[in-house]
Amino acid sequence: xxxxxxxxxxxxxxxxxxxxxxxxxxxxxxxxxxxxxxxxxxxxxxxxxxxxxxxxxxxxxxxxxxxxxxxxxxxxxxxxxxxxxxxxxxxxxxxxxxxxxxxxxxxxxxxxxxxxxxxxxxxxxxxxxxxxxxxxxxxxxxxxxxxxxxxxxxxxxxxxxxxxxxxxxxxxxxxxxxxxxxxxxxxxxxxxxxxxxxxxxxxxxxxxxxxxxxxxxxxxxxxxxxxxxxxxxxxxxxxxxxxxxxxxxxxxxxxxxxxxxxxxxxxxxxxxxxxxxxxxxxxxxxxxxxxxxxxxxxxxxxxxxxxxxxxxxxxxxxxxxxxxxxxxxxxxxxxxxxxxxxxxxxxxxxxxxxxxxxxxxxxxxxxxxxxxxxxxxxxxxxxxxxxxxxxxxxxxxxxxxxxxxxxxxxxxxxxxxxxxxxxxxxxxxxxxxxxxxxxxxxxxxxxxxxxxxxxx
Numbered sequence: 001x002x003x004x005x006x007x008x009x010x011x012x013x014x015x016x017x018x019x020x021x022x023x024x025x026x027x028x029x030x031x032x033x034x035x036x037x038x039x040x041x042x043x044x045x046x047x048x049x050x051x052x053x054x055x056x057x058x059x060x061x062x063x064x065x066x067x068x069x070x071x072x073x074x075x076x077x078x079x080x081x082x083x084x085x086x087x088x089x090x091x092x093x094x095x096x097x098x099x100x101x102x103x104x105x106x107x108x109x110x111x112x113x114x115x116x117x118x119x120x121x122x123x124x125x126x127x128x129x130x131x132x133x134x135x136x137x138x139x140x141x142x143x144x145x146x147x148x149x150x151x152x153x154x155x156x157x158x159x160x161x162x163x164x165x166x167x168x169x170x171x172x173x174x175x176x177x178x179x180x181x182x183x184x185x186x187x188x189x190x191x192x193x194x195x196x197x198x199x200x201x202x203x204x205x206x207x208x209x210x211x212x213x214x215x216x217x218x219x220x221x222x223x224x225x226x227x228x229x230x231x232x233x234x235x236x237x238x239x240x241x242x243x244x245x246x247x248x249x250x251x252x253x254x255x256x257x258x259x260x261x262x263x264x265x266x267x268x269x270x271x272x273x274x275x276x277x278x279x280x281x282x283x284x285x286x287x288x289x290x291x292x293x294x295x296x297x298x299x300x301x302x303x304x305x306x307x308x309x310x311x312x313x314x315x316x317x318x319x320x321x322x323x324x325x326x327x328x329x330x331x332x333x334x335x336x337x338x339x340x341x342x343x344x345x346x347x348x349x350x351x352x353x354x355x356x357x358x359x360x361x362x363x364x365x366x367x368x369x370x371x372x373x374x375x376x377x378x379x380x381x382x383x384x385x386x387x388x389x390x391x392x393x394x395x396x397x398x399x400x401x402x403x404x405x406x407x408x409x410x411x412x413x414x415x416x417x418x419x420x421x422x423x424x425x426x427x428x429x430x431x432x433x434x435x436x437x438x439x440x441x442x443x444x445x446x447x448x449x450x451x452x453x454x455x456x
Contacts, residue, residue, distance in 0.1 A: 032441035046428035055087030070261035091247030122245035145184030162414035177219035191227035278324030293355030300440035331396035350394025356412035360387030
């Protein structure tokens with residue numbers, strides 16, 4: 001009889017817990033879709049402040065704005081964390097063209113982050129098209145010296161996950177200039193990192209690595225339509241010359257901030273759970289998808305907990321990181337301070353994949369915690385959000401370490417993300433209000449579950 005009574009009590013407890021979780025799930029989604037400030041926050045960030053490249057006036061205004069908004073939520077703490085960031089400025093709009101017989105063909109172009117400028121009169125040279133960094137070795141200095149290297153490896157269309165295609169192409173953007181200098185090239189251009197054929201050049205970070213500054217060469221991206229056209233014309237005339245003019249420069253590092261707000265845990269205040277996105281954006285647009293969406297979704301997690309009077313067991317902390325795009329210093333500084341303060345982080349969630357419809361999460365964790373996550377799938381399935389896989393979660397939480405921690409990354413639908421990523425069309429009108437709010441609700445509910453049930 002005791003065994004029967006225990007079994008009844010055990011299963012009654014499980015059913016009761018499930019009922020509470022399902023009710024909380026519904027309340028979070030109802031609030032997010034009807035009363036959250038998430039979309040209006042993004043409107044302000046995008047349309048009143050605009051681009052927020054590290055070290056810019058826009059970034060400074062962004063810090064002040066999100067701090068002020070967090071202070072309206074009645075959190076236990078809102079504060080700034082100092083971080084020194086690079087200051088790179090684009091200068092005047094870039095220009096590029098090539099001559100097709102006697103016709104000047106203008107090319108949409110933008111400098112890559114951290115690039116040096118060309119001379120004031122610009123750079124003109126013959127172009128060598130390659131599909132990979134390794135191809136440079138095959139061609140050698142004899143064929144590459146004095147040339148502009150044109151990296152033209154497109155996204156692989158067969159990958160369902162667009163980030164997989166991005167990962168297989170981005171090396172030519174990031175390392176292209178560094179590798180080209182080994183062979184005496186005078187500049188590089190790269191096909192923009194996206195599937196779509198359009199006229200938007202996409203910027204992004206690049207690195208000269210540890211090569212001497214005297215060996216730096218200017219590097220830029222051209223639009224996918226321009227890449228297709230240039231490739232075609234090079235087949236017709238291998239001696240074609242390309243002109244580009246960049247006026248960008250790197251200035252001294254400047255002081256900026258991570259913005260942090262928290263709700264103190266009611267049972268385990270010493271255990272910290274973070275949720276965040278990066279406040280900085282590239283300078284070509286206002287960065288609504290990358291990563292204004294992640295910023296306001298992360299703020300909305302704490303907003304929903306406060307409005308629903310949920311008192312978390314653990315300390316819930318929103319961290320809006322600075323300088324993810326061209327240095328990652330915000331994430332590194334947060335980890336540095338966390339170590340100094342002997343903080344114990346048990347869970348970290350990042351949103352940095354756009355404001356599209358949520359599909360699930362990636363997780364970095366051991367097998368026991370991954371099994372725990374999978375046991376929650378049934379709760380997300382009615383919302384069509386149940387793709388839980390192991391994989392990378394986010395560059396800002398990547399440095400974060402604790403004795404034991406589970407990390408997660410929100411995974412929205414990826415098909416359209418790279419239409420906008422780092423380009424001039426990453427603007428507020430590209431974000432759907434309902435999709436943005438669904439992402440925020442999904443993040444809040446995962447935070448709730450980890451707060452309720454902890455990690456194994």
